[in-house]
Amino acid sequence: MSQTIREAFPALARPGFHYLDSAAMAQIPGLVSEAVTHHNRTARSNVRRGLHEMAQRADAAYDGARAAVGRFLGAPAEEVVFTAGCTLALNMAAWGLGRNLGPGDEVVVSRLEHHSACLPWMALAKERGFALRWLGVTPDGRLDLDSLGTVVTPRCKAVAVTHASNVTGAVSDLPRLAEAAHGVGAKLVVDGAQMVPHGRVDPRALGADLYAFAGHKAYGPTGIGVLWGRAEILDGMAPLVVGGGMVGTVEDGDFTWGEPPHRFEAGTPPVAQAVGLAAALNWMADLDWPAVRQQEAALAWHLLDGLRSMDGVRVIGPLGLEARVPVVSFTVAGCHPHDLSHLLAGRGVAVRGGAHCARPLMSALGLEEGTLRASLAPYSDRSDVDALLAGLAEAVKVLR
Amino acid sequence: MNEELYGEAIKDLAAREPVVLDGADASATLDNPLCGDRVTLDVRMEGGRVAAIGHRVKGCLLCKAAATLAAGTAPGLGAEGAARLLDQVSNMLKTGAEPALPALAAFIPVRPHKSRHACVLLPFKALAKVLAAPIP
Ligand SMILES: Cc1ncc(COP(=O)(O)O)c(C=O)c1O
Numbered sequence: 001m002s003q004t005i006r007e008a009f010p011a012l013a014r015p016g017f018h019y020l021d022s023a024a025m026a027q028i029p030g031l032v033s034e035a036v037t038h039h040n041r042t043a044r045s046n047v048r049r050g051l052h053e054m055a056q057r058a059d060a061a062y063d064g065a066r067a068a069v070g071r072f073l074g075a076p077a078e079e080v081v082f083t084a085g086c087t088l089a090l091n092m093a094a095w096g097l098g099r100n101l102g103p104g105d106e107v108v109v110s111r112l113e114h115h116s117a118c119l120p121w122m123a124l125a126k127e128r129g130f131a132l133r134w135l136g137v138t139p140d141g142r143l144d145l146d147s148l149g150t151v152v153t154p155r156c157k158a159v160a161v162t163h164a165s166n167v168t169g170a171v172s173d174l175p176r177l178a179e180a181a182h183g184v185g186a187k188l189v190v191d192g193a194q195m196v197p198h199g200r201v202d203p204r205a206l207g208a209d210l211y212a213f214a215g216h217k218a219y220g221p222t223g224i225g226v227l228w229g230r231a232e233i234l235d236g237m238a239p240l241v242v243g244g245g246m247v248g249t250v251e252d253g254d255f256t257w258g259e260p261p262h263r264f265e266a267g268t269p270p271v272a273q274a275v276g277l278a279a280a281l282n283w284m285a286d287l288d289w290p291a292v293r294q295q296e297a298a299l300a301w302h303l304l305d306g307l308r309s310m311d312g313v314r315v316i317g318p319l320g321l322e323a324r325v326p327v328v329s330f331t332v333a334g335c336h337p338h339d340l341s342h343l344l345a346g347r348g349v350a351v352r353g354g355a356h357c358a359r360p361l362m363s364a365l366g367l368e369e370g371t372l373r374a375s376l377a378p379y380s381d382r383s384d385v386d387a388l389l390a391g392l393a394e395a396v397k398v399l400r
Numbered sequence: 401m402n403e404e405l406y407g408e409a410i411k412d413l414a415a416r417e418p419v420v421l422d423g424a425d426a427s428a429t430l431d432n433p434l435c436g437d438r439v440t441l442d443v444r445m446e447g448g449r450v451a452a453i454g455h456r457v458k459g460c461l462l463c464k465a466a467a468t469l470a471a472g473t474a475p476g477l478g479a480e481g482a483a484r485l486l487d488q489v490s491n492m493l494k495t496g497a498e499p500a501l502p503a504l505a506a507f508i509p510v511r512p513h514k515s516r517h518a519c520v521l522l523p524f525k526a527l528a529k530v531l532a533a534p535i536p
Contacts, residue, residue, distance in 0.1 A: 336460040338435055339406070342516065346402035355436050368458055370436055398406050399461060 178207025
């Protein structure tokens, strides 16, 4: 099973190469690259503008891609907005919900957020004068849901949280967060960048109002992301970017917005990338997920177990497998993450060292030098984890 | 395995306790926002030249080693000398120039690792920065 998954990824064919940096960017199946190439060969045309044959094929491909993303999310296609990436989707969500907020209003963001999820709200709070309230984290890198009752007040208009942490791997309890947010009339905005690569997600069933993710972390191309929103939320939301393709009427003095999802897709959209993302999500949907989950869990356990038995290693995040994705951060006493990741790179082991665009979390957990992060995907195997553990032991010897 | 970067000379430099300087005339802090390294230098000046220097580093082993060396080389330098030293270290890494000081040779193995040049240069940039600013 896992052998065939791995074989689907041409970049992983190189012997001795151990890719454990999928949380930064996942590898891409050959068939996804081919889908993009095929689209460019046979249907390269702008969308929603032309009547010729290529234009019609492009429209069909783009609409088909939207429908595929909708199927993956258990949502109608009209609730799927294509964006240039997860960061843009999260900015669109913040400005869409927050541009009319002001003094007296509050927005809750968590300390577990990637900068792409918290900075849009921080920037907006500065501009609009509303208050930002931080939902804290527990020592094992989960959202501190016990403090929800005090952090989410009747003034709260939006709660922005990550579905899965790109540092600790902790998976958030979205239904509980939705209950707290909706209980005071606030919207729940979710960053799904690290969750979607690990299986299908139904954001509506989980209680989200807006849900964002990136194509390149979900085995798709770069330059594509998704903002899903409940139809009734998108209907009332203003677009962040205006231009061609998103308008209703335009007159000298004014213009009206078109309907979602096109309202949020000004300009030529990333058509070929959308086609690639659809191919990636279709590929994912066809996997035997119970088997994949079991394999990911077994590897994550092997990794956590190996790390725990090493001198001076501290795992940053949940030590168990409950409610976590296989993204594992850790520190090694006396060794800086960059020195370790460079030494590991020399052994063909690709991991990431640093703050992972998560300074609020690093400060909350007292991690001045950041962490080393190993992230697994369905194509990871035991040799990857073994190479990391063996390489780490040697790297530590070099540095100490 | 890239071990060549972590020779004894570099590890010795990195392991030395940073010098703390009280009563500094000027300080400068420089960050490498991509990797999170941070170097702070404090200097006491006499006649436009460094009389004493202290340093604080939050960063990788290469950055710590370079900070020790930058601090050790600083006494007696003025603004021009610090700018020249930065150029010399940069040229040694990027264009293969000979090390201007014997101790700099410890960093020759960093040459082929472009992504790590910034770690070595940060303390020398901080030194050039603190001396370039007018001393109050
Ligand atoms: C949790 C999380 N959110 C958002 C992002 C931003 O995604 P992108 O850089 O693709 O826009 C990332 C990327 O690292 C992430 O890990």
